[in-house]
Amino acid sequence: MNYLEKILHWKLIITYLIVALGLTIVIAATFGPAHIHPLIVLKMLASRLPLVNSLIAPSWSVSEETIVFQIRLPRIILGVLVGAALGVAGTAMQGLFKNPMADPYIIGISAGAALGATLAMVTIASLSMYMVPLMAFIFAMGAIFLVYNIARVGSKLPTSTLLLSGIAVTLFLSAITSFMMYISGEKLHGIVFWLMGGLWASSWDDVWMALPWILIGTTIIYIFARDLNVMLLDEEPAQHLGIDVERLKKIMMTFTSLITASAVAVSGIIGFVGLIIPHAMRILVGPDHRILLPCSALVGGVFLVWADTLARTIIAPTEIPVGIITSIFGAPFFIYLLRKRKKSIF
Amino acid sequence: MNKMTSVTLRINNIACRYESTSVLEGIELSALGGDFIGVIGPNASGKSTLIKSISRTLRPYMGAILLDEKDVYSLPSKEVAKKLAVVPQESVITFAFTALEIVLMGRNPHLGRFDAESADDLSIARKAMELTNTWHLSERPINELSGGEKQRVIIARSLAQEPKVLLLDEPTDHLDIGHQIEILDLIKRLSKEEGIIVIAVFHNLNLAALYCDRLMLIHNGKIFSLGSPENVLTAENIKRVYGVEVLIKRQPVTNSMYVTLLPRRESMPPSPGSLPNKGAPKRPFFVHIICGAGTGSQLMHLLTEKGHKVTAGVLNAIDTDHEMNYLGIPIVSEAPFSSISCEAHEANLGLIDKADAVVLTSIPFGYGNLKNLEAAELALKNKPVLLIEKEPIEKRDFTGGEAKKIYNRLKENGAVVLQDTKEVLLIIEEIAR
Numbered sequence: 001m002n003y004l005e006k007i008l009h010w011k012l013i014i015t016y017l018i019v020a021l022g023l024t025i026v027i028a029a030t031f032g033p034a035h036i037h038p039l040i041v042l043k044m045l046a047s048r049l050p051l052v053n054s055l056i057a058p059s060w061s062v063s064e065e066t067i068v069f070q071i072r073l074p075r076i077i078l079g080v081l082v083g084a085a086l087g088v089a090g091t092a093m094q095g096l097f098k099n100p101m102a103d104p105y106i107i108g109i110s111a112g113a114a115l116g117a118t119l120a121m122v123t124i125a126s127l128s129m130y131m132v133p134l135m136a137f138i139f140a141m142g143a144i145f146l147v148y149n150i151a152r153v154g155s156k157l158p159t160s161t162l163l164l165s166g167i168a169v170t171l172f173l174s175a176i177t178s179f180m181m182y183i184s185g186e187k188l189h190g191i192v193f194w195l196m197g198g199l200w201a202s203s204w205d206d207v208w209m210a211l212p213w214i215l216i217g218t219t220i221i222y223i224f225a226r227d228l229n230v231m232l233l234d235e236e237p238a239q240h241l242g243i244d245v246e247r248l249k250k251i252m253m254t255f256t257s258l259i260t261a262s263a264v265a266v267s268g269i270i271g272f273v274g275l276i277i278p279h280a281m282r283i284l285v286g287p288d289h290r291i292l293l294p295c296s297a298l299v300g301g302v303f304l305v306w307a308d309t310l311a312r313t314i315i316a317p318t319e320i321p322v323g324i325i326t327s328i329f330g331a332p333f334f335i336y337l338l339r340k341r342k343k344s345i346f
Numbered sequence: 347m348n349k350m351t352s353v354t355l356r357i358n359n360i361a362c363r364y365e366s367t368s369v370l371e372g373i374e375l376s377a378l379g380g381d382f383i384g385v386i387g388p389n390a391s392g393k394s395t396l397i398k399s400i401s402r403t404l405r406p407y408m409g410a411i412l413l414d415e416k417d418v419y420s421l422p423s424k425e426v427a428k429k430l431a432v433v434p435q436e437s438v439i440t441f442a443f444t445a446l447e448i449v450l451m452g453r454n455p456h457l458g459r460f461d462a463e464s465a466d467d468l469s470i471a472r473k474a475m476e477l478t479n480t481w482h483l484s485e486r487p488i489n490e491l492s493g494g495e496k497q498r499v500i501i502a503r504s505l506a507q508e509p510k511v512l513l514l515d516e517p518t519d520h521l522d523i524g525h526q527i528e529i530l531d532l533i534k535r536l537s538k539e540e541g542i543i544v545i546a547v548f549h550n551l552n553l554a555a556l557y558c559d560r561l562m563l564i565h566n567g568k569i570f571s572l573g574s575p576e577n578v579l580t581a582e583n584i585k586r587v588y589g590v591e592v593l594i595k596r597q598p599v600t601n602s603m604y605v606t607l608l609p610r611r612e613s614m615p616p617s618p619g620s621l622p623n624k625g626a627p628k629r630p631f632f633v634h635i636i637c638g639a640g641t642g643s644q645l646m647h648l649l650t651e652k653g654h655k656v657t658a659g660v661l662n663a664i665d666t667d668h669e670m671n672y673l674g675i676p677i678v679s680e681a682p683f684s685s686i687s688c689e690a691h692e693a694n695l696g697l698i699d700k701a702d703a704v705v706l707t708s709i710p711f712g713y714g715n716l717k718n719l720e721a722a723e724l725a726l727k728n729k730p731v732l733l734i735e736k737e738p739i740e741k742r743d744f745t746g747g748e749a750k751k752i753y754n755r756l757k758e759n760g761a762v763v764l765q766d767t768k769e770v771l772l773i774i775e776e777i778a779r
Contacts, residue, residue: 003450004465007462223459223460226454226457229443229451230451230454232439232443233437233439233448233451234438236403237432237437239401239402239403240403240427240430240431240432241427241452241454241455241503241507242423242424242426242427242454242455243423243454244422244423286443287441287442287443288443
């Protein structure tokens, strides 16, 4: 396959994945205690679009519309956003650190967010619904700021020091979180539930809170896709090829943190997606970030929506934290991919 | 690849250090487009550090590196990368990019933030790969290529940058000799044709001598010698910097300097109380060799290896055997193509006097060197004389019978006639005991 054919091939892959995402949204919206036919869902969605809306006569009840638009759709869209954010952040972190163990949480975001959320739940008596995500976001960014300043040597940010200080800060913050949980009394259940991560009770407010950051962050990361490719050659060669390595590291750290913190703030700590989706995509489409990042975003979104759909329906009316589902179904699939392609990917 | 525009690189008295250890000091260099400069020196002398500091990886704490009169550390990475490419010692690429994708990364400095590689970039990459003989590998994943193939791809990547300055850190050490020559020929040609400054670190001194216009010999972070290969590659410099004995000749075909390594000889005078090595002579045994035209070199080398003291004479100053001078063998010499003078003859006799045995190799005799034969005859009075006779004297006598007369007299008076060097060695070992 020559180079130009490859570009064409990329466009094709992305088109397929966008179609898959659309189908996922529609089909996932039909799942739930109240059965709603996919065609109805499609019509409902179309009725909200400009131009085509006049062609569609409503053939559904008000309650059906409420279920789809106020309950299921925000949850699905949030799933897409969170999945995409984790996929992109994980890809960028692995590329930046050249480390297969890297995931969006590796430099302390999850620990910061967990502490923020726990503090909010334990200390604030009358919780407004925005307090938990807000505290999670602030503490996540705070943790990154701390890690960054510990790891910084002059104006440089040595990768290994960054990883290690990330681990140190994570352990430290986790200890405080554990202590808070220990003394939290009857609030423990809520905290554990939040920490496991999930998309329940998602509203459009959550979507609007996360959307701008995730959109801006992923776009900026994508703009630096070619730089990330060159970074895979290692820092020195990358610099010789005109990459401002230190600046790139700072940009990547800022925006991966931003999108990860936004995702965690609205959904808790959902594991696995940010680690495995980038690996799986690298096996399937190769290491070039110009295709890898969009694929990780789209597949991350699709994957999380399906995992969440399963989580809320598999033993309905009880919901399972989606993190459990992502691991139970994602891990075997990833192992299958690893075995199928025995070549080393890192 | 580029239009010929001249480029200048000036290194102004730079000094570098890692933490507090100083690794480079007082490095000065000025280069113009088309210069091919070799950096040589022992391990840890600072060669790679020099490459690092020019390529903006290790900022010197003193001095400046000026590329076209602009400090490279004040320019954005991208601007520098448009003019300066680096081929590292080794590249570890674990990701499955194809060779072509790797070479296309060389176009990165020329692409804008929102650009994708154009057809032009693709053709530049292709040309670079064809030059380095890697185009057939273009679709292969880089992490599945052999070390040599990978290095050629990396060199193609650096060429795709269309650099004005090319820095190479032992670029061909992973390549077989065929590819070494191919790549260095290519770089040399590009350097001249495109006016590129090439600065390359070499371990192989002969390759350095063969390709470089100028050599910089670094020792302990300082310039030990800088100049043409003839001036830098001297046995003296190499002995002082690398601590090895070498023989330096001018290669007649390529007219470049050629360095031959000589094995280290430990001179160990037997100290009282210590047992002498088995087979080694108990005291230094002095052998004087009368030779010429390359008939004595091997013997001199072998005898020195065995721990004997060797002297030779009288030789003409351009004689092949005369090069053994580099081994530290005292040699009485005469001006090229001249007859042996009385002074030389006397000096020769002086050496013979100190010798325990004298060897006369199978040299031809004319009137010019008849004195050597007389010297052998004098030697025979009080010490063994060994004659190597590869050809009968009749064939070697260009004096109309005079040489033959003396030679036969030598034989009659007890000079030992031997076939070759091996026999000489055996006899000498025997006498030395």
